[in-house]
Amino acid sequence: MAKREIPVEEMKALVGREVAVGDWIEISQERIDRFADATEDHQWIHVDSERAARESPFKTTIGHGFLSLSMLSKMSYDTVRVKGKFKMGINYGLNRVRFPAPVPAGSKLRGRFTVQAFDERDWGIQTTWGITVELEGSPKPCVAAEWVTRAYY
Numbered sequence: 001m002a003k004r005e006i007p008v009e010e011m012k013a014l015v016g017r018e019v020a021v022g023d024w025i026e027i028s029q030e031r032i033d034r035f036a037d038a039t040e041d042h043q044w045i046h047v048d049s050e051r052a053a054r055e056s057p058f059k060t061t062i063g064h065g066f067l068s069l070s071m072l073s074k075m076s077y078d079t080v081r082v083k084g085k086f087k088m089g090i091n092y093g094l095n096r097v098r099f100p101a102p103v104p105a106g107s108k109l110r111g112r113f114t115v116q117a118f119d120e121r122d123w124g125i126q127t128t129w130g131i132t133v134e135l136e137g138s139p140k141p142c143v144a145a146e147w148v149t150r151a152y153y
Contacts, residue, residue, distance in 0.1 A: 001079070008084035008125060011118045019115055022079035024108040024136060025071060027063045032105055035067040049105075058102055065099035068109060068133055068143045075111035075133070076149075086124060086151040093148050095128070101140040108136040116146060124152040 004020045029049065036042045044051050045062055052061045073091065103109065114130035126148060133143035 003079060003081060005081045005083050008082055008120075011082060011115060011125070011127065014115045015118055017115060018112060020080040020111075020113045022075045022111045022113075024110045025074065026108050027067065027071075027103050027105065029061060029105040032061060032063045032067065035064055035070070039064070039066065041066075058104055061105045063103035063105065063107070065143070068099065068103055069094075069097060069145065071109060071133070072111065072131060072143075072145065072147060075109075075131075076113070076129075079111060080113050082125065082127065082151060084125070084151065084153075086153060089149060089151040091147075092126065092150045095146040095148060097143070097145045099143060101135055101138050101142045103135060103142045107142075109133050109142060110136075124150060126150050 001021065001023055006019060032046055036047050041064060045056055046064055047061065049061050053059055112132040112134060115127060116130045117128035119126045129147045129149065131143065131145045131147050132141045135142040
C-alpha cells in the first residue's frame with residue numbers, strides 16, 4: 001500500500017478515524033533470534049524450535065511481545081506521515097499496551113493507525129495513535145497500543 005501523507009492542517013479533522021493500514025511484515029525465526037540477541041531474552045519459547053514443537057501449546061516458537069511492539073516504528077514509517085515543516089520526530093511513549101495473541105514464527109503482521117488525539121503546540125505537534133497490529137489469519141490482534149509521537153518545528 002502507498003504511504004499516506006497527511007497535511008498537518010488536516011489532522012484535527014481526523015481524530016477518531018482510522019487513517020492508514022500498512023503492508024504485511026513477516027516475523028521470521030531469524031528476526032526473532034536477532035531480537036533475542038539484542039535484548040538478551042533467549043527464553044526457549046522464542047528460540048528453541050524443537051522444544052517449542054514438543055512443549056509449547058503453540059507447537060512452534062513465538063515472537064516476543066516487545067518485538068511486535070518494536071515494529072510500530074517501521075510500520076509507521078512505511079504507512080503514514082504527517083506533512084509539515086518538522087526538523088525531527090520522536091517516540092514520546094506509550095499510554096497503554098496489550099498483547100492479546102501470540103505471534104508464531106513465520107507469521108505476518110500489519111498495523112492499523114487511528115488518530116486518537118492531536119495537539120498543536122508552539123514547539124510542534126503531539127499525536128496519540130491508536131494502533132492495532134493484526135496477525136494474518138487471526139481473529140485477535142497481537143498488539144493493541146496507544147502510542148504518543150511528537151514532531152518538532
